[in-house]
């Protein structure tokens with residue numbers, strides 16, 4: 001019966017959600033058990049779908065870090081909204097092909113509709129903005145550099161980097177995302193094109209150092225192609241000063257890219273929106289839905305106000321796509337890095353439609369409140385916070401860690417072995433590592449924070 005398997009899947013998801021809080025956050029299976037499970041796939045004989053689903057579900061339950069737990073305080077991996085699971089199931093079932101508009105016109109239009117709405121949430125101009133979904137922030141950042149190159153050097157797609165006669169430079173803070181290292185390699189610019197700019201005491205890019213760096217490069221014959229400003233750095237949630245950076249970018253006619261992979265969600269919240277002031281001057285923006293919008297991976301977004309440069313970077317015609325169905329302005333394969341593309345945007349559209357903008361504002365504000373509360377709880381318990389950001393990401397240490405009596409690694413080993421919560425550590429500039437806790441789940445409540453602080457206290461006490 002076709003319906004039976006969906007009962008099995010439904011029961012699985014139901015029980016996952018039911019005991020999300022009490023479940024061990026970290027991997028619970030031993031390495032031996034994992035190895036045995038993997039070897040158990042011999043692929044010789046067919047296995048019933050029911051049995052396979054139950055078996056694989058158990059392996060996943062015990063063999064992953066549960067990033068959807070309200071007690072996962074790790075990297076920017078969210079608890080997923082149920083609406084996103086439903087949308088992804090529909091996308092898998094219907095398998096709409098987004099490479100060409102005419103194959104899935106209604107889904108292509110849904111994607112554009114929600115992108116237009118989200119461009120508005122960021123404060124980007126509604127007209128003239130090109131937007132598309134990507135697999136994630138890394139692809140969006142890669143797209144930004146390719147489109148900036150196409151804009152600056154109209155002939156580059158034919159003649160290549162070697163023909164430029166100058167060295168394009170990319171400026172970014174020391175805290176910017178490492179995807180730009182890969183981008184520099186993949187674009188052929190090379191990692192020496194990346195010009196790290198020092199940060200201030202809040203770990204935000206210092207605009208004076210940026211200007212300085214650009215001037216020095218110009219004197220040496222380099223070409224300042226692009227400046228990256230980050231809203232919500234991965235390590236400590238720092239927000240680069242967009243307006244000052246936009247001023248520098250304009251002065252040197254440099255493309256301004258804002259990497260708001262996580263922090264873009266500030267746009268939903270009247271309280272946080274001021275952090276995005278200046279983003280409307282960006283040439284391009286990265287924003288991930290699979291981070292703070294709580295949709296399943298992978299769903300990134302790329303926005304730019306240079307649709308012509310997008311076309312120069314990506315447009316192509318292929319003989320196997322009949323002219324009769326081609327729509328150059330709207331076919332995904334002519335405006336993005338991808339060819340075949342799944343309906344990434346369906347889960348984003350359905351999530352925004354289901355929660356509404358007000359629902360997202362509440363979700364973002366709730367997590368922000370939880371971040372403030374965690375900061376207060378930690379300080380009250382004798383911990384020291386070392387970063388200052390309104391976003392719910394707390395970097396902190398303990399006097400006994402600072403004194404060298406125990407290390408962040410000791411704390412993490414203790415906590416992650418117990419498995420009640422999950423956190424990580426991070427190195428900021430040349431300081432010693434500190435602990436890092438991010439509110440990544442809209443389900444996190446005060447009791448979960450108390451559990452985290454309790455675990456931290458135990459970790460310190462365990463060291464006598």
Ligand SMILES: *Cc1c(COP(=O)(O)O)cnc(C)c1O
Nearest residue numbers: 136137138177234259261262288
């Ligand atoms: C996560 C992140 C990225 C990379 O995005 P993916 O979706 O993981 O590819 C880029 N920049 C920032 C600031 C991020 O936080």
